[in-house]
Amino acid sequence: MELKYISPDQVVYWQWGPVSLNATIVFTWGVMALVVIGALLITRNLSSEVRMSRWQNLLEILVDGMRSQIRQISQQVPERYLPFVGSLFLYIFVCNLLTIVPFYTPPTASLSTTAALAICVFVAVPIYGIRDRGVGGYFKQYIRPTVFMLPFNIMGELSRTLALAVRLFGNIMSGMKIAAILLAIAPLLFPVLMHALGLLTGVIQAYIFAVLAMVYIASATQVQKKKQGQQQDNGEGKEESSNG
Amino acid sequence: MIDWFTVAAQIFNFLVLVALLKYFLYDRIISAMDERERKIKDRLEDADRKKQEAGREAEEYRQQKEKLEEQQKELFEKAKQEAEEKRKELVAEARNEVREKRRGWEKGLQKEKNEFLRQLGRMATEEVYAAARRTLKDLADADLEEKSVDAFLHVLEKSKKEVREELTRFASGKDRPLVVRSSFDITGTLAQKITRKIHQLFSKDIDVDYKTEPELLLGIEIKGPSRKIAWHADDYLERLQQESQKVFEEIIQEESGRQKSKKEEEDSK
Incomplete structure (x- = not known):
């Protein structure tokens, strides 16, 4: 079994002290270049008319689909979450989709990548939460319903981040490994099936990762909104009763 | 398993990717979509406005059409009425002409x-006149003559005094006898009878002459310059003629x- 099937981090092309240029980083750059250049090429001459290019149509469907998903989950204006959540989905989706390309190793098969993404989500949640509700408002949710829930809330926060990282890593890595093992045992036909299955898994994982990230962020912002709504309702009710 | 340098690099990479995609993908695509939406909305609004305008114009045209139709109808009615009047007039004229x-x-x-x-x-x-004349002529005989003389004498008696005086004046003297004209010959006793009567009524100095004039038909007359005393069957006939004429x-x-x-x-x- 090749090294890259164990972890792409292990495939080091260049090293200088702790700085190492491994396959994960290189392929990430590749994926980034692909996505960005693709977007750049398509969006270079966008049409705001009714007629447009197929590629623009594809991107519009993609972006609009992501927006509607975000809107459904968060019940908020999707534009502020779209760059982060959409990029998560796009990045993971392209990483996983390219597994059918020979000699390619998906960066998502590296725990370092998935951990990095999970950390991003872990950080993004409080950022969005604090921006929406203020520092106090955000951190108060850790001591709800009582102070005793604080450690559990923190553990929950950490564990879901860990789960986020490991789920994606496990799925993609296992897919890679199964494909590699099957290639060794039964080189014909079976690896193709497993690759197809791997593609499906990859797409689903990209979707799951993005949706979960959105759910976490939404939960950090929505609670406050709901509470504000309730307060407003109560206030109006009081006014009405005092008037009565 | 986790290479922390790689993790840091990946975090950095991802953030760069987010920034790049935000700028190159989401913003552009969304703005293009918004722009299109706005344009479509504009177009729809424009279409709506034009539709309303068209509707208004159509309504206007419809009204105009209705008005024209009404006018046409009115004109037609008027023309019809005029034609009818003209016809009546012509018919009346024709009727008048015929009348x-x-x-x-x-x-x-x-x-x-x-x-x-x-x-x-x-x-x-x-x-009638001719027939009567003929009849009288045919009937003329002595008896009738006598009767005629009697009738004349009667007329003489009934005549007005001034007529008799005028005639007397006219016939005074021997040169001018009083001429008694008659349709038949008066002689003998009949003449004596008349002469006696004249002498009795007029004057004893008057000469009486007798003249026969067949055109008098059946009649006797004494004529002065302006007046005469006469009895004529002609008178009756003339009266008959006048009556029948009437x-x-x-x-x-x-x-x-x-x-x-x-x-x-x-x-x-």
């Missing part, structure tokens, strides 16, 4: 009829009156 012509014709006819009647009358009276005139008048009333009746119809 005039008929009246003229009837007048002519009436005139002809009257003329005919008049002529008939004249002829009839003439015939009767015919009456018939003619009656006829024309009937024609007139008939005409009036027709006119009223």
